[in-house]
Amino acid sequence: MRSSPLTRRGLLAAGCGLAATTLPALSGCSALAASEGAPDTLVVHSQLGTTAPGSATYLRALDRFRAENPGLKVKNLVNGDDLAQVYETARLARKEPDVVMVNLYDKTLAWTDVGATVDVKGYLDDWGLRERVLPQALAAWTDGRDRLRAFPYFATNWPVAYNRALLDRAGVTEIPATGDELIRAARKLRAKGTAPVTVGGNDWTGQKLLAQIIQTFLTEDEARHAYSSGDFGSRGARQGIDYFVELRDSGVFTDKPQGLTSDSMMTQFNTQTAAIESAMSSALAEVPERVARHTDVGGWPLADGAVHDKPTILRSYTLIGFWVSPNGTKKIDAVEKFLRFMYRADTVSAFITESGRDMAVRSDALSTDFPLVAAAQRLGSDVGQALLPDVYVPPTANQPLITATSTSFTRGVSAARVRAALEAAYR
């Protein structure tokens, strides 16, 4: 038998060599394992850092912070939708990052309660940052036991954008202020081959618009009760669902909205395939200049008997906040430096001017390069405000509510079935 160049001894030696060289390289000495406990490294877990709106500004801010604090390293970890899951497992292993930048929604609602993050109220006062935050934002981030869940940072206005050029072309001279006007406008737009209202009926954009329309006949307290408990049986909630169904079956929404997502919604509006969308600030900032120049922002049209006296928009102050983890409290000096820097006027204004973000922090800066964002900021009391249900919906009901939303946007589904689908989401 021909002797092989690879002997048993050689194979064993090669195996041991491979293990000896690769395994250490793969574990302990690599970056995350080393830096998590390092006192000179602040680990920030964020949804900003790649292509999300505001990422470029955020990365530049981090570079400035590093330059101003040469003794302090900052590691930025990025996740998208799965950030909460990744943070929670890291927390279970006691290897969580020091600061988390994420919104108050779904899983994060429970973080303060279960000790995954700490109450930051004391830090806010000790560091003298309270005056920098809008009072509404503080209220939104404070839980029922007077704990401040995180340092508020990004907010958003959520108005309705109307493409005036498309409305004019269809013969609609005034922006609809009532449901009847909206239905008439939709018919005219359809006659010209333009989709009226585009919406992601299969994701959170549809969920928010549905909630906004249902609240046409609900006071803030009633809306809070409905979305906390899943009880949509009140007279106001039933009227709101009836109003939604009437609009939907009158052809107000684009065709088959139950299959659309926020991305298809934005594209339909930005390519002028659709004339109207309900869009948050970050979406408004993405509207191309050729469309933005003949777009107006306003509120959602009301029905007769509505509890609001002006068309409504949504506003949220819980879009992104800085959560401090138990590990972060061990490096609280570094966290303080970071938070003070992020709350500084020049840092805050950079997000407004460069990225068109709405902030939960006081600033005199205006989004001059993002006219629709600025226009939404100026709406003030010209519009009514519906309640954003995010903070009130139990985490277990969030995903089922998206499914219920898709059912609701399906043409022909009765008001009773819409209500049943919404209530089933809470069971």
Added chain:
Amino acid sequence: MKFGKRWIPAHLLVWSYAVLLLVPLYYFLASAFKSNEEIFAHPFALPDSFGLGNFSTAFSSADLGLAVVNSALVTSVALVLTLALALPAAFALARSTGRLASAVEKVFSLGFLIPTFAALFPTFLLAAATGLFHTRTFMVLFLPATAMPLSVVILIQFMRTVPREMEEAARMDGASTYAVLRHVYAPMCLPGIATVLLLNFLTFWNEYLYSLVIIGPDPAQRTVQVALPTLKAITGTDYGVLTAGTVLTLVPVWIVYTVLQRRMQQALVSGAVKM
């Protein structure tokens, strides 16, 4: 060779099937050169330009270069470990005829019954307890464990096709057990080894959930499957960039698949002649 009219339906079916496969591939590749507006408004149109802007944005934004290196490292070391463990195991089980061997073989087969997701939490606890949480080492050790049932079962079937006479001849020449594996079984089971390598490469490279939870999001360590979704934003994903990033991460898969597929076919043919 002439094809008569009776072949026309077969040709039609084959070409239709080929088009059916090519259309999504074309859509995928074309989208990598487009903006969101182009993708949604004219999904099947040719891109306005073939600029590489989306590719460079994806590569730099998600730090895909480092992620590909991490994936390659984890995948290759895990593959070596898998083969190092599965080959001797399959060799022993294929040659044994006792009840214990039969029982052990069944234990390996039982591995198929464990759903991947069900093992996540115990695996996480193990990683945390061993101090290997947030390291690639754990994945390098864990991935071969998940691949053992399939690898061993496939290799056993290949090794059972090796005639006993081959081993007896080698033994008469003074070959040890290791030499029999090295010089008789391994060369004759190359198709099986190539199959195991190919299947496990695809599984290891595309693994997402465990890599996300165990290795985590640190750019210095994360694999390409964890890096890629960071290009998806909750508010306004740039699908051109996301698709370009996906294309970039598929290049290594395509290369390995092409190389191993050819080797597998060669091995199949040469194995048949040898037998």
